[in-house]
Amino acid sequence: MSEVRVVIADDDVLLREGLSSLLTQAGLEVVGQAGDADELLTLLGREQPELAIIDIRMPPTYTAEGLDAAVRIRTEYPGVAMLLLSAHVEVDHALELLEGGDGRKGVGYLLKSRVTDIADFVSTVDRVAGGASVIDPALVYELVAARRRNDPLGALSARERDVLTLMAEGLSNAGIGRRLWITEGTVEKHVRSILTKLDLSETADDHRRVRAVIMYLDTVA
Known part of the structure; x- marks a missing residue:
């Protein structure tokens, strides 16, 4: 993996440190960590990374601060690729992230449980940093299921x-x-x-x- 400048935003210090160690060992340069969206945006302005790894739910309300930050990043820092992490499949959040993209920079959505598969996680980071769109298989399943539920023709063979x-x-x-x-x-x-x-x-x-x-x-x- 080529060296890529990365920032990590998650209120879980242990997870941040773990991801930082993992990515450093994989050859990336972790240039900063943030515990909330405000810190993340400050980091981006100061460090100018190529990739931001962002938890969807962060302080103070633990609802969609990370997603809101991602939307701002897309506008204010269009050169930054983003990988969003979530503890649960959240279709609406994922759609908001994916539908607003212009296809020029990588974007990804991954469940935190996937981080335990180190090789797969590192591969995902590499692909997103390289400009690809990577979607967690569980989310793909939910998106297809939601489409079928909303499609009046979904029951037809x-x-x-x-x-x-x-x-x-x-x-x-x-x-x-x-x-x-x-x-x-x-x-x-x-x-x-x-x-x-x-x-x-x-x-x-x-x-x-x-x-x-x-x-x-x-x-x-």
Whole structure:
């Protein structure tokens, strides 16, 4: 690993010292430590590091001080890569960090429990310092799960999505069957399943097929 100037911000002194020792042994230059967001911002102005490792929850309220500092750092110190550490998976915090990036500097989100895997942690630090985006696998799982929960089409199978896509193109069941090389009867079964999974109950005029297409178009828009 090439020598990189790093600052560490965490109110846990033992963790800070441990990370400092670990990173120093790995060839990085730890140029400062901070116990809260204000100290971190002061350090950044004084030391001009390439990477900041930041605990999301710090004094005084232990809510999102680290994240708020990261948002400021992105604006005030755009050349600094950031690796945020958290004791728990916090999807909203991670999204705020990731969605605001411009892709020019590295950014990472890692659970503190991953620090115990020294080789993996050092590799993550190296990648973030080099400009990569690194996301904890547990967060990836939660992000996918959240997307599925918020996606009205999330319950559909891949084949049902194919059928719905062709419905949106205006194809009849027969046309869909020809396009997908399946029988019209099979298409009808898929359509019934789609309408059931989308919770589109029958009505007097029963425009469920149209309503399903509208849901699809709203999702892909």
